[in-house]
Amino acid sequence: MLDLILKERLPVVVQGITGRTGRAHAVAMRTYGTNVVAGVGREVGNVEGIPVFLDCAAAVAATGALASVVLVPPLNVRSAVLEAIDAGIRFVVCVTEGVPIHDSLAIVRRARETGTTWIGPSTAGMGIPGRMKLGFLPDVALRAGSLAVMSKSGTLAYELCWRLSERRVGQSIWVGVGGDPVKGTRFAELLPLFAKHDATKAVLVLGEIGGSEEEDLAAQITALRFQKPVHVLLAGGSAPEGVTMGHAGAMVDGNRGTLVSKTTALREAGATVYASMDALTVGVVKQMR
Amino acid sequence: MVLLEHDAKVLALVLGLRVPPGVMAETTGSISADRLPPGPWIVKAQVPAGGRGKAGLIQPAATIEAVRSAVQTMLGATHRGHIVKGCRIEATVAGMREAYAALMIDPAAAAVRVMLSAQGGVDIESTHGVVSELVAPEAAAIADAVRRLTAKFSPSMCAAFADAFAALTRIMLECEATLVEVNPLFIGDNGSWIAGDLKLMIDENALVRRPVLAELVTARRFAYPEAALKLATGFDYVEVDAEGTIGLLTTGAGLSMMLIDELRAKGHRPFNFVDIRTGQFRGNPTRLIQVLSWIARGPKIKVVLVNVFAGITHLGEFARLFLEALEAVPDLQIPIVARLIGNGFDEARSIFANESDRVILEHDLDHAIEIVASYTVSKP
Numbered sequence: 001m002l003d004l005i006l007k008e009r010l011p012v013v014v015q016g017i018t019g020r021t022g023r024a025h026a027v028a029m030r031t032y033g034t035n036v037v038a039g040v041g042r043e044v045g046n047v048e049g050i051p052v053f054l055d056c057a058a059a060v061a062a063t064g065a066l067a068s069v070v071l072v073p074p075l076n077v078r079s080a081v082l083e084a085i086d087a088g089i090r091f092v093v094c095v096t097e098g099v100p101i102h103d104s105l106a107i108v109r110r111a112r113e114t115g116t117t118w119i120g121p122s123t124a125g126m127g128i129p130g131r132m133k134l135g136f137l138p139d140v141a142l143r144a145g146s147l148a149v150m151s152k153s154g155t156l157a158y159e160l161c162w163r164l165s166e167r168r169v170g171q172s173i174w175v176g177v178g179g180d181p182v183k184g185t186r187f188a189e190l191l192p193l194f195a196k197h198d199a200t201k202a203v204l205v206l207g208e209i210g211g212s213e214e215e216d217l218a219a220q221i222t223a224l225r226f227q228k229p230v231h232v233l234l235a236g237g238s239a240p241e242g243v244t245m246g247h248a249g250a251m252v253d254g255n256r257g258t259l260v261s262k263t264t265a266l267r268e269a270g271a272t273v274y275a276s277m278d279a280l281t282v283g284v285v286k287q288m289r
Numbered sequence: 290m291v292l293l294e295h296d297a298k299v300l301a302l303v304l305g306l307r308v309p310p311g312v313m314a315e316t317t318g319s320i321s322a323d324r325l326p327p328g329p330w331i332v333k334a335q336v337p338a339g340g341r342g343k344a345g346l347i348q349p350a351a352t353i354e355a356v357r358s359a360v361q362t363m364l365g366a367t368h369r370g371h372i373v374k375g376c377r378i379e380a381t382v383a384g385m386r387e388a389y390a391a392l393m394i395d396p397a398a399a400a401v402r403v404m405l406s407a408q409g410g411v412d413i414e415s416t417h418g419v420v421s422e423l424v425a426p427e428a429a430a431i432a433d434a435v436r437r438l439t440a441k442f443s444p445s446m447c448a449a450f451a452d453a454f455a456a457l458t459r460i461m462l463e464c465e466a467t468l469v470e471v472n473p474l475f476i477g478d479n480g481s482w483i484a485g486d487l488k489l490m491i492d493e494n495a496l497v498r499r500p501v502l503a504e505l506v507t508a509r510r511f512a513y514p515e516a517a518l519k520l521a522t523g524f525d526y527v528e529v530d531a532e533g534t535i536g537l538l539t540t541g542a543g544l545s546m547m548l549i550d551e552l553r554a555k556g557h558r559p560f561n562f563v564d565i566r567t568g569q570f571r572g573n574p575t576r577l578i579q580v581l582s583w584i585a586r587g588p589k590i591k592v593v594l595v596n597v598f599a600g601i602t603h604l605g606e607f608a609r610l611f612l613e614a615l616e617a618v619p620d621l622q623i624p625i626v627a628r629l630i631g632n633g634f635d636e637a638r639s640i641f642a643n644e645s646d647r648v649i650l651e652h653d654l655d656h657a658i659e660i661v662a663s664y665t666v667s668k669p
Contacts, residue, residue, distance in 0.1 A: 021568075028601075074494060100495040101394065102465045105426055108399035124600070138600025140631055153543020158598045159654070162630070179542055181467070182396045208543060216397060235547040238529075239562075240370035242291045242337035243515060244493065246525040246542025246564035249396075251290075276551050278655055 001117040002193045004066065004091050005128065005173075012134065013038040013056065013065035013089070015080050016072035017047050025071060025095075025136065026050055032139060034132040037063040040080075056087035067091040069125070069134045074098035077121060081107045085116050093134040094120030094184070104182040111184055118184025122247070123176035124154030137174060138162075145170020147288065148194045150187055151206035152179050152213070152247065156235055160206065163281045169288045172199040179208065179247025187213050188220035195226055202229040202288060204280075205271070209236035210250040210257040218265035229287055230271035233280045234262055290493050290516050291337035295377040296505060297489035304463060305456040306471075307483045311379030317357045317364070325356070326380040332359040333377045335512075338369040339488075346373065349381065374512065382483055387473035389419060390450065392431065392457050394467045401426045401461070403434040405450060407442060409473030409485075431458045445480035453482050464502060465495035496520055524576060525564045526583065533560030534665045536584030536593040538577070540567045540602075548596060548654075557662060560587045567602040570610060577614035585621040592664035594657060595627040604629050605636030612644065624649065624664055628657035 004010070012029070016022040017039025027048050030036045038059040039052040046052055053059040056068065068084040070077060070092060077099045084092050092111075099121040111118040119126055125135010130144035141158045143165035151157035154176055161171060173194075177185055187205060194200045207214040214234065221230060237259040239245045241252045252258050263273050274280035292300070298308040310326035313335070334346035341347050346368055348359040360376045367373075387409035395402045400423040408418050420438050424430040435454045439447045457469045468490040476482045493516055496503045503520060510517030515527050525542065529549065535557055539545040542564045552559045561584065565576050584590055597607060607629070615621065625648045629637050634652070641648045651657040 024601075075498065098494045100465060100498070101467055101492040102426065102462075102495065105394060105399055109425070112399065136601055138598070138631060141600070151543070153541065153546075154600075155541020155545070155598055156543035156547055158541075158600050159544050159547075162598070182394065182399065186397065188397075206543065208546065211396060213397075233547070235543050235550060237550045238553045239546065239549075240529070242369070242371065243527055244290055244525070245527065245546050245562055250542065250546065275554065277547060 001091065002197060007066070009035045010067055010132065011035050011037040011063060011065045012067045012069060013040060013059045013063070014050070015040040015056065015068055015070045015084065017041045017050065017052055018043065019071060022071040023047050025069070029069070029133055032133050034134065038065050056083045056089065060087045060089065065089065067134065068093070070094040070096060072096060074100070078103040078107055081118065082110055085110055085114050090114070090116045092116060092118050092184070093123070093125055094118065095123055095125055095135045096120070097122045099180065101180070101182050104180060108182060108184055119175065120178045120184055122180045123178035124157065126173070126175040128173055129171050135176065137176075141165060142174070143170030146172050146199060146201035147204050147284065148172050148197065148200040148202070149174040149204045149206070150190050151176050152208045152249070153206055153235065156206050156233070160204070160233070160277060160280065163277065164284060167281065167285045169285055172197065172201070179249050181211050181249035187217040191217065191220045191224060191226060194228065195224055200228065202231065202284070204284060205230060205232045207232060207234045207262060208247060208250045209234070209239055209252050209259055209262070210247070212257070214262035215265045218269040218271070221269040221271060231280060231284050231287070232266050232271050232273045233277065234259055234273065290491060290513065292489045292491060293335040293337060293375070293512055294333060294487055295335055295375070296509060296512070297487045298484070300464065300501070300505065301456070301460050301484070301487055301489065304459045306460060306487070308487065309380045309382055309483060309485070311377050313375050313377055314360050315375040317361050320353065320357050320360060320378070322353055325353070325378055328352075329381045330356055331379050331381050332356055332363065333379065334363040334366065334368065334373040335375045335377055336368045336371040336373055338371055341368065344368055382475045382485060385475035385477045385483070387485070388476050389472050390453050390457060390474045391468070391470035391472070392454075392461045393470070394426070395423060398423045400424060401431060403431055403438065403454070405435070405438055407446065426462070428458050428462065445478065446476060448480040449476045449482040453484070460489065464489070465492050465499060466490060467492055493519060522576065522579065523569065524566050525562070526580065527562040528560065529562050530558050530560055531587070532589050533558040533587060534589050534591045535559045535661055536587060536590050537561055537563055537596070538565065538580055538584070538593060539563055539596040540565050541598065544596070544598065552658065555658070555662070557665060560584060560590060567597055567599070567607060572606070572610070574610040574614040574617070577611055578617045581614055581618040581621050585618055590623060592623055592661050593621070593625045594661045595625060595629070596654065596657070597629050599629065599631030599633065602632065604631060604633035605640065606633070608637035608640040612640065615647070626651060626657050626660050628652070628654050
């Protein structure tokens with residue numbers, strides 16, 4: 001995965017480019033530096049100079065696109081991602097929120113069978129600051145540096161990457177894994193990439209209550225004997241049990257998914273878990289500079 | 290979202306799950322012998338959280354008076370942050386052994402976990418004696434797993450599990466559930482079975498294509514206020530503290546959650562959680578008006594904190610819509626601290642410049658929180 005996305009001028013197709021959001025973000029991504037070579041939409045033509053095709057296979061055949069950003073409504077995500085995989089694309093970022101979990105389940109299973117990296121759904125996207133972004137990541141928070149960021153939340157990552165950027169700490173890579181319980185790429189799967197990524201000197205993890213992703217990450221840190229510093233902030237500690245807090249995955253169920261369970265596991269694995277955004281900012285800046 | 294046991298059982302019955310006959314009571318006045326199934330009964334408080342038995346929220350009752358008294362005690366009680374608004378009164382199951390059966394989506398494995406045990410009971414969370422297998426989310430694969438997992442059981446137990454799991458599978462696939470858990474699953478010597486308790490977690494994202502579930506959530510919006518509201522409006526809003534003093538108007542689930550955590554840690558009382566999704570406004574102030582009017586109803590509200598990190602949204606447009614919304618909610622006569630950052634900040638600043646007596650604009654979140662805090666202190 002890392003080899004593919006670090007490729008210079010990685011050619012990207014935007015699925016859903018003829019929609020309002022698709023058009024706006026195709027242009028925003030291109031302006032940032034992303035090599036948007038094609039779009040897939042309702043009719044053949046072009047959007048702001050980007051050629052538009054009716055399906056992924058045609059877009060790939062004509063332009064050699066290797067990665068896709070999916071910007072289609074939630075109930076269309078399943079068919080769009082499967083279409084990209086069938087067209088041979090092996091890196092798909094899906095920003096759409098509200099994808100039914102059983103659809104995500106089917107997509108993850110197909111992605112794993114085919115060796116496809118699927119990022120999302122319900123993510124702000126991913127990026128390599130200074131070079132490209134796939135998704136919504138705001139330019140004001142992107143700054144090239146050596147901190148690898150992985151986050152369930154878009155806005156919490158915007159806030160912290162912006163605060164850190166203001167203090168001259170930038171990112172080597174930024175991956176929003178998304179706030180859904182069933183997702184393409186989980187924290188633990190990114191850790192081996194960050195381990196061998198020379199540009200990455202430390203890792204920032206922005207987690208949330210619910211699920212077991214943070215606990216799985218802790219186990220992965222230990223299993224890999226991961227040496228780079230890991231800084232963590234966890235949101236949702238004061239949420240009531242059984243209530244979904246905005247993100248479908250952010251729900252405490254009995255003893256599962258609690259802040260205490262996650263904090264304990266990560267601390268035991270050697271990560272630094274902070275209690276507030278300010279404390280995290282201070283801690284990361286101190287360690288990085 | 291977790292369905293209340295009563296609603297889950299009503300749904301599951303239609304899909305072939307056997308459950309003891311029962312009714313819902315939301316007042317003691319509605320309880321009479323002709324409405325109840327044959328006794329003795331078990332009275333179960335309806336809240337979407339576990340640990341009811343240990344909290345005294347599941348009580349046996351041999352007489353109608355005992356049923357009324359149990360319901361009386363339970364209604365209005367708070368359990369893990371939820372107020373009991375109703376009780377299920379159910380016929381008692383006797384003379385059967387307790388087992389356990391569940392289907393659960395395992396996100397890391399991207400598979401369905403089939404879990405079962407010949408012993409049931411309230412301490413199942415320790416998973417002692419539970420055997421499980423991960424399989425594809427398909428009926429045939431689940432049935433095969435159940436056969437393998439029950440291979441050493443008696444023929445009548447095997448038959449009971451096979452039959453019960455067929456019902457659980459229908460529920461999981463047709464309701465797009467993420468968890469279907471029966472604990473206890475009562476099994477008789479002859480292979481008969483019936484679900485003592487049922488925990489059903491469904492996917493809010495699937496409601497739009499599951500009309501039966503959408504109707505349930507809408508019809509019972511007092512039981513599922515957050516889900517019903519999201520279905521109706523398209524965004525998330527949760528009242529987290531009825532006595533809260535700080536109304537929040539924020540976007541982004543993660544940052545909004547973190548903000549509530551930090552306010553609480555500093556001893557403040559936020560009234561609500563909201564992820565208003567500024568990116569979906571499309572020039573329409575409706576969502577802003579809705580949230581401001583709900584905040585205005587908070588009896589102890591002193592101040593509103595707005596937090597928008599505009600990666601994509603234009604803050605100039607946000608500021609115009611926000612003022613329009615304020616006009617539309619004349620009940621809300623308290624200070625507004627608006628922490629805005631990103632796209633179009635300068636335009637937002639000039640728009641708010643004429644409203645400086647009502648809206649305090651701030652760039653730094655921690656500083657905005659300090660200003661908000663100064664308004665929540667009661668002045669002598």
